[in-house]
Amino acid sequence: MSKDKNLPDSSNKHTSTINRRNFLGKTAMAGAGLTLASLAWGSSKVQAKDYSVGQKGSPIGETRKLGSLEVSPIGLGCMSMSSGSYNPPRSKEDMIPVIRGAVDRGVTFFDTAEYYGPFTNEELVGEALAPVRDDVVIATKFGFEFENDQPVGRNSRPEHIRQAVEGMLQRLQTDRIDLLYCHRIDPEVPIEDVAGTVSELIEEGKARHFGLSETSPETTRRAHTEQPVTALQTEYSLIQRFPENQVLDTCEELGIGFVPWGPVCRGFLGDKFNEYSLFSEDCRLDAVEYFTPEALEANMALLDLVRKWSVRKDATPAQLALGWLMAQKPFIVPIPGTTKLHHLEENLGALEVKFTAEELEEFRKDFSDIELVGVRSFDSALTDK
Numbered sequence: 001m002s003k004d005k006n007l008p009d010s011s012n013k014h015t016s017t018i019n020r021r022n023f024l025g026k027t028a029m030a031g032a033g034l035t036l037a038s039l040a041w042g043s044s045k046v047q048a049k050d051y052s053v054g055q056k057g058s059p060i061g062e063t064r065k066l067g068s069l070e071v072s073p074i075g076l077g078c079m080s081m082s083s084g085s086y087n088p089p090r091s092k093e094d095m096i097p098v099i100r101g102a103v104d105r106g107v108t109f110f111d112t113a114e115y116y117g118p119f120t121n122e123e124l125v126g127e128a129l130a131p132v133r134d135d136v137v138i139a140t141k142f143g144f145e146f147e148n149d150q151p152v153g154r155n156s157r158p159e160h161i162r163q164a165v166e167g168m169l170q171r172l173q174t175d176r177i178d179l180l181y182c183h184r185i186d187p188e189v190p191i192e193d194v195a196g197t198v199s200e201l202i203e204e205g206k207a208r209h210f211g212l213s214e215t216s217p218e219t220t221r222r223a224h225t226e227q228p229v230t231a232l233q234t235e236y237s238l239i240q241r242f243p244e245n246q247v248l249d250t251c252e253e254l255g256i257g258f259v260p261w262g263p264v265c266r267g268f269l270g271d272k273f274n275e276y277s278l279f280s281e282d283c284r285l286d287a288v289e290y291f292t293p294e295a296l297e298a299n300m301a302l303l304d305l306v307r308k309w310s311v312r313k314d315a316t317p318a319q320l321a322l323g324w325l326m327a328q329k330p331f332i333v334p335i336p337g338t339t340k341l342h343h344l345e346e347n348l349g350a351l352e353v354k355f356t357a358e359e360l361e362e363f364r365k366d367f368s369d370i371e372l373v374g375v376r377s378f379d380s381a382l383t384d385k
């Protein structure tokens with residue numbers, strides 16, 4: 001999992017020149033927050049920060065609710081810092097400033113999993129956030145069995161969940177997990193048993209909230225009966241729109257928050273790739289359905305549309321893509337992943353991208369005409385992945 005992948009950069013021959021144009025405009029708010037944060041990260045005893053998100057002086061100034069859990073409206077996905085999925089794993093020295101930079105800019109919601117690394121991503125997140133532990137929400141995920149630090153299959157048996165959580169608490173340097181997700185359904189274990197185990201962990205104070213990932217509406221509903229589900233984390237973006245309707249409707253009906261992973265399509269909607277992009281054979285992006293040469297070529301039509309709309313909305317393509325996601329439902333909190341502080345700042349600028357109902361309709365009409373390639377089937381929303 002944590003093997004170096006030496007992924008080459010794509011040949012970005014057609015990188016848009018318009019997409020960064022107003023970048024500073026949309027990041028001014030995030031930058032201004034820095035002066036308010038006054039965190040002393042460098043000292044051994046870090047003082048509590050003098051603001052929290054949603055309160056006066058917060059760099060972000062607004063929050064969203066996932067069930068009863070209040071978080072910044074955009075979180076930070078930490079996976080690619082350690083997983084080797086999109087870039088070689090980065091060092092702690094390089095990534096801790098990105099995570100703490102997110103806190104300084106008002107982000108309170110951090111996403112990791114024992115699978116990422118495995119384990120090293122939780123260690124990184126734990127170390128980075130330890131000084132401000134009480135001011136942030138840490139989400140992590142169980143559901144796999146590991147041997148010699150490699151995943152060997154799914155495992156959500158109650159005793160395994162308990163064992164996994166003990167490891168998480170240690171690696172995250174904490175006494176409770178704010179949002180504990182089941183990463184993938186274990187076909188051998190009824191979801192009621194999984195939910196029941198998390199319910200016990202919540203009673204014991206080791207977890208605060210229960211989350212699911214990539215579950216069907218039926219499984220989500222069954223789990224919610226046993227232990228209220230706070231958030232469902234599933235892929236959702238302008239390319240992958242399969243959760244629309246049934247999945248989002250279920251979340252709305254049950255009061256479950258929705259956390260889209262892959263919100264900028266692994267960089268595609270950040271204008272990072274184009275039809276000329278090539279990946280080396282050992283690059284994991286090569287295995288992504290919407291990164292085959294045919295898909296990249298076909299999907300440029302969507303990127304062109306996103307670029308066009310980003311000019312109209314005075315935003316960058318990534319900001320447009322994230323703003324569009326947040327405009328779908330008030331309980332949606334995307335967690336774009338990045339290893340770069342300037343991308344994080346750019347992504348936070350999406351908070352200023354607002355759509356009217358007419359614009360949303362017009363945009364949907366425009367993109368509905370595009371034939372995308374590499375799209376997950378609608379059925380994948382209805383089955384447990």
Ligand SMILES: NC(=O)c1ccc[n+]([C@@H]2O[C@H](COP(=O)([O-])OP(=O)(O)OC[C@H]3O[C@@H](n4cnc5c(N)ncnc54)[C@H](OP(=O)(O)O)[C@@H]3O)[C@@H](O)[C@H]2O)c1
Nearest residue numbers: 077078079261262263264265266267270318336337338339
């Ligand atoms: N539940 C699940 O099954 C599941 C699966 C996958 C991921 N996740 C979680 O969801 C998080 C986000 O998903 P993801 O990382 O797969 O996909 P993503 O957020 O759509 O894409 C991340 C990639 O996009 C690039 N990027 C981010 N912002 C950008 C910008 N403004 N401009 C250009 N490129 C940009 C990043 O590169 P740079 O590093 O160069 O910025 C990174 O390689 C993960 O970190 C992880 O925590 C969960």
